[in-house]
Amino acid sequence: MSERNKSTIAVRHGIEADKHHGAVVPPLYLSTTYSFADFDTKRDYDYGRSGNPNRDILAETLAQLEGGERGIITATGMSAVHLVTQLLNNDDTLVIPHDCYGGSYRLFTSLQKRGLLNLVVLDLTQPESYQQILDIKPKVVWIETPSNPILRLTDIEAVVKTAKRAGALVAADNTFLSPALQNPIKFGVDIVVHSTTKYINGHSDVVGGAVIARTAQLGEELAWWANNIGITGAPFDSYLTLRGLRTLNVRLKQHQENALAIAKYLEQSDYVSQVYYPGLESHPQHELAKKQQAGFGGMVSFDIKGGLGDSAAFLTSLKEFSLAESLGGVESLICHPATMTHAGMDATARLEAGVGDTLIRISVGIEELDDLVADLEQAFKRTSPGQSTGSDEAKTFKLTPAHTVLW
Numbered sequence: 539m540s541e542r543n544k545s546t547i548a549v550r551h552g553i554e555a556d557k558h559h560g561a562v563v564p565p566l567y568l569s570t571t572y573s574f575a576d577f578d579t580k581r582d583y584d585y586g587r588s589g590n591p592n593r594d595i596l597a598e599t600l601a602q603l604e605g606g607e608r609g610i611i612t613a614t615g616m617s618a619v620h621l622v623t624q625l626l627n628n629d630d631t632l633v634i635p636h637d638c639y640g641g642s643y644r645l646f647t648s649l650q651k652r653g654l655l656n657l658v659v660l661d662l663t664q665p666e667s668y669q670q671i672l673d674i675k676p677k678v679v680w681i682e683t684p685s686n687p688i689l690r691l692t693d694i695e696a697v698v699k700t701a702k703r704a705g706a707l708v709a710a711d712n713t714f715l716s717p718a719l720q721n722p723i724k725f726g727v728d729i730v731v732h733s734t735t736k737y738i739n740g741h742s743d744v745v746g747g748a749v750i751a752r753t754a755q756l757g758e759e760l761a762w763w764a765n766n767i768g769i770t771g772a773p774f775d776s777y778l779t780l781r782g783l784r785t786l787n788v789r790l791k792q793h794q795e796n797a798l799a800i801a802k803y804l805e806q807s808d809y810v811s812q813v814y815y816p817g818l819e820s821h822p823q824h825e826l827a828k829k830q831q832a833g834f835g836g837m838v839s840f841d842i843k844g845g846l847g848d849s850a851a852f853l854t855s856l857k858e859f860s861l862a863e864s865l866g867g868v869e870s871l872i873c874h875p876a877t878m879t880h881a882g883m884d885a886t887a888r889l890e891a892g893v894g895d896t897l898i899r900i901s902v903g904i905e906e907l908d909d910l911v912a913d914l915e916q917a918f919k920r921t922s923p924g925q926s927t928g929s930d931e932a933k934t935f936k937l938t939p940a941h942t943v944l945w
């Protein structure tokens with residue numbers, strides 16, 4: 539039999555696995571403990587932190603989708619990130635990209651401050667950084683591509699090649715594209731990390747994470763640590779996340795079809811100065827995106843004309859886009875990274891990462907495209923960003939403490 543395609547794996551893995559009643563959908567096992575079959579005979583499971591059928595089905599499905607040997611399900615995306623850092627001793631070096639997810643950046647720098655690892659921050663989108671990897675000889679190189687929020691790409695194959703020469707493992711945060719659109723293990727990456735909170739669950743109602751290891755040995759070590767520190771995911775969360783995962787491929791098709799159309803609409807708008815979407819031919823890494831991704835994803839960012847007041851007026855004039863952090867749910871979300879997701883960064887670092895006052899990020903949902911474009915259009919017309927004809931009252935927006943929360 540030929541290998542199953544990803545959409546079939548996502549839909550069918552674990553279906554009809556119930557031996558007891560033949561339930562088509564795997565039943566939910568909430569029990570925290572399992573009886574021994576005999577005095578010295580354990581069954582498949584003994585205790586809920588160490589193993590659970592719902593968690594295992596989700597883990598196996600994700601491992602197959604990513605092309606890895608072993609999956610580990612964690613309580614949150616951040617605990618998945620944290621799990622990978624257990625591979626480092628305090629004299630080992632971790633290389634991270636300067637524009638990785640803010641929560642990951644905060645965790646890595648906090649661990650460094652306590653002397654638990656050495657940290658080197660590089661711009662991995664630039665091949666000039668590769669020589670430094672060879673000089674530093676890190677234990678792990680962390681990549682995240684495309685990056686948040688302006689969707690810069692890292693050449694996975696090139697970083698892996700360099701890291702292997704330096705004797706380093708490579709871990710990739712694949713949250714932004716999901717296994718439907720990018721499989722880093724195919725390019726030699728050793729560990730894939732996901733916040734399943736985003737596209738994998740896809741319905742903005744479960745927080746969770748996953749780590750997928752390329753080899754059984756690395757998977758064994760990571761699974762041992764996950765049980766040891768007690769960060770494995772809950773059965774009900776795993777059940778719901780698997781339900782979300784069943785439709786990953788069809789959701790992503792619609793997400794990216796809408797995202798490309800919205801990116802093209804924004805690119806021709808008089809109210810927009812720049813659009814960031816790897817699917818546009820104008821994106822400087824469009825060719826790299828075509829090489830290493832199976833699609834361009836559902837995230838689009840752009841700079842609106844004008845200033846902070848224009849961003850605020852526009853964002854509060856929309857009806858079909860919720861002003862909210864997070865991404866990857868079926869509903870469209872829109873956010874202002876400078877005051878929301880990236881508010882914890884100091885102003886200089888934020889500008890270096892391309893996060894100015896006019897940057898707006900959209901997690902494009904799967905609603906009917908016409909409704910989304912019509913909503914953007916009415917908000918642009920009403921607020922005329924960057925034009926003198928807009929309502930002055932709406933544009934005298936001032937930053938208040940409520941806008942300076944950390945992630």
Ligand SMILES: *Cc1c(COP(=O)(O)O)cnc(C)c1O
Nearest residue numbers: 614615616639711713733735746
């Ligand atoms: C959200 C996110 C995380 C953290 O995941 P949580 O589920 O919020 O803990 C890590 N990496 C990326 C890229 C994310 O978007």
